[in-house]
Amino acid sequence: MVGPLRQGVTGKVWRRAFGSPIIILFVLPLVVSLLFALGAAFDLSAWQLLWAHPQLWPALGLSIFTGLMSVLLSASLAIIIVAGLYLSGWWPRLSFPIGAMLAMPHVALAIGLSFLIMPSGFLARSVALFSGWTTPPNWITNHDPYGLSLIAALVLKETPFLMWILISILNRQDVRDNFNGQRAVGLSLGHTMTSIWQRLYLPQIVPKLVWPLFVVFAYAATVVDMALVIGPTQPPTLATLVWADINDSQVLNNARGAAGAWLLTVAIAIVALGVWGLANVIFSRREWLTVGPAPRALIKVFFFARLKFSSLISVYLIITVLLVILSFAALWPFPNLWPEILSISAWSRVGLDPSAFFTSGVLAVSTTVTAFALVIAWMETQPQMRDKYVTLLSATALGVPAIVLALGQYRAFLQLGLTGSTFGLFLAHLLPVTAYMFIVLVGPYRSFDSRWQASASGLLASFPRFFWAIKLPLLKAPLLAASAIGFAVSFGQYVPAQLISAGRYSTLPMEAVTLTSGTNRPLTAAFTLLLMVPPLLVFMAAAHFGKSRWSKL
Template identity: 45%
Template sequence: MNRLGAVPLALLWALPLLLSLALLVPTALDGAAWALALAHPQLWPALALSLATGGLSTLIALAISLLLLGGLPRSRVWHRLQGVAAAGLAIPHLAFAIGFAFLIMPSGLIARLLIGGDAPPQWVSVQDPWGVALTLALALKEVPFLLTAGFAVLSRGDAAVRIKAEAQAAASLGHAPGSAFLRIVLPPLLRELRWPLVIVFVYGATVVDMALVLGPTQPPTLAVVIWHALNNAEAGVNAMGLAMTLLLTAALALILAGVALILRLGRQAMHRLLTAGPSPLQTPRLLAALAGLVTVLTVSFALFILVLLSLAPRWPYPALLPPAVDLSAWASVPPATLWLSLLLSLAAAAVAVASAVLWFETHGARHDRWAIALALAALALPQLASAGGQYKLLLPLGLTGTLFGLFLAHLTPVAAYVLIVLAGPYRAFDRRYVAAARALAASKLSAWRRVKLPLLKAPLLTATAIGFAVSIAQFVPAQLIAAGRFSTLPMEAVTLASGGNRPLTAAFALALAVPPLLAFLAAALLGRPRWR
């Protein structure tokens, strides 16, 4: 039983993934491709831009998230924030980028409010050469993800009880709330947030759709250069794109290794800081409230703007509202496509969480590093490349153009996200609860079902919701594997977006946002601890 627990994860996810990656190796060793890549005039500036936007946006998102988690007391606001975070998490990246762009661009809402006149001002607010707009949008978009992951850590049954007790102990030793947060809540929180942080960094440095809307073009980020190369009809240019992909992945790995090394070397200093006596450090409530307000306002504005954009065929400058609205964009969302996307995503999320739980239950934490390394590899490689390998694997097996193949294509990134999101909270679970139940003569299964499952309810539901959201947004692998036999919501959305029709793009983006939004709200509501 024990060993067999790895079977679903291995068979449905790890094995296909490893084989797909292996199939990329011959192309990766192609000397001509490397020569082309290294001679590309945009390579190094584009790489620098990718790393800078990805790294900075991660740091900003982390700072805002910690400010919100630590600065706001665990009050009603805190719980409201969960709902807002869920909404922010549910908006597809592309949709948020479009809404955000329409806020800040020269002909956007802010310019219409403040400047007006006949022609928009010539602001350098989107597609700025330094990638500021892209960095900010990425940071704001990732705050909900980090917040949700942080909430999941802090509101997990056993952790919540422990943190509460320890915070009381710290207070009795004279620590002010800020000091207690810094010394008691933050270290375990950061430890459990490390994989979500890695995801955020890797995502930010490899994102294509947001970079196309908000990022600079001369040079663009490396992900955009790669995207163009992999989209080319010439096999030689595709190979160049793949070589660049490997270079980008290697650079990301190098940076992550460097950060890990610095953290290890700095452990002594960190330990001294954390064990220093009580301090009167207060929580920065005002700053936290401000950061919360900015995040909430931006997210809700982006959503609101999307609704307006989806209804307005034309919205000329400097009108504050569209001159006419109609529902024609919404009428083109096909119901069959919506159902297929919903069912596929539910299945992928459920199977991913079940397989991950089976893995965690039957294998010790020391095996996790392999599973997580593989998951990170799956997420770190730009999808055009990894999906290409998967396609090469499924094609000779006759699985392209089949529903099962399409399901596997969705499961690959979903299982990776679920493993990474779940590993922290699952492994940190205090095993004494189960031991106590077993001592009270509960069977292994019933101890798990009646003690561990309820305590891990919040992270499990969050992981399912994240899996669902990841699945419903899948485009590149789905498009390849579906071979035109099936059509999912993002396929319709992205193909329409390629034509630049803003109302249609906005309508589909909202259609893509609603199902995960409901999933996150459900997870947040159902996942609340029953005590407190």
């Protein structure tokens, strides 16, 4: 009898139903939010009000400037450091410090950095030690008019992210094998390592970096919480202007804010396209690729990579130590390098009301677990060809400015009665968590060698046994890393939490941003540390448990 041959698991119709949870909890809310956000763009009077705003153009310029500068600088720095450390003795141990830096929430870094650089900050106090200042200098550091301190904070935060992307590309087995071979050939043809990076590695890596670079650019140009803490004030960046408008008491200003958010989005898209086009024109002149081996490296671009990387880590460490001291510093008048009075009052206040910490923790754990289940259920039951739709939506969720998405989400959830509800808050956090986890996992999960399953079947292992005993252990490292990222993303969410919680729930980032507008520095520092520590612990746990059982360390 001739019949169809048995197909793989994804071929079974009933299994396809397991793709629906991700559609209900992620795809639908996302699409609806995007539609509502789009709906906010069609209000002529709002646009007229926006054009009339005296700060509009300088603010837009600042947003684009800070966004572009931070993406260019962090990309260059990440490439230089990664290239310099590639296959060096530090290479196998890089993921730990980078994970730790990734775990620090954006707003925590901004708060810590401003404590470091502001005129009464630690840097000025160190100078005062020699210069004898008794009052803080007239430095224009934090809140500087050109957004340079905001750019610095963004570069510090995005460089580890881009390094992490680069390293995960370079550590892929196929890339590693190809690049090893290409290096040997390149060297044998007389090229230096610098030349090999410039002419062989980068032209192959950069195309893979386009989307991460865009996400970094869009993030940097639209960031609200960091800009509030450390960014320029008059004019501010457009994102903070829009944020103030969205939260204003006047209806007209709310509409103007929505229009401003769209203007910013369009401007980002145009600038990104422009830069991309420009880069294509520059790199289409291919002569420089084959100019031939230079007798020696003309520019030592990758010089001192260890020093650069150590400096980056040092800034993070200094900020952390500074925050710890500050959280105990009841009185710390200006030129002193050490507080006059130490007290635990900030921490006891934190202990008295741990509800925000608890809310953020529960949200982070529940959204990470849910997103994990959603993504695995999808990967296990859906054909790979459908991935592209979810990948595209996830990329959209990360590429569309957070204020636009949050605005649409707020409007949609308001109609559905979800604002101020536990479920609404949960969904608002689940959205970015799922997007990140899907993008991080789709590669490792889909490139999982199908011959493993074939050989397991040959050994009479059932699918569940194969899944638990072979597949999950083999994918342990990427799964744990993705979960740690999910946790950190949820734990650091500010914009959607602020809008959707309707004040009913207070999360840690909301408390921290609120406190920076007040005068209690020890409490601000304590909350910032609270914001940092759980993601850090989760990253450390993921790194520890993600190690292969054969690794010695």
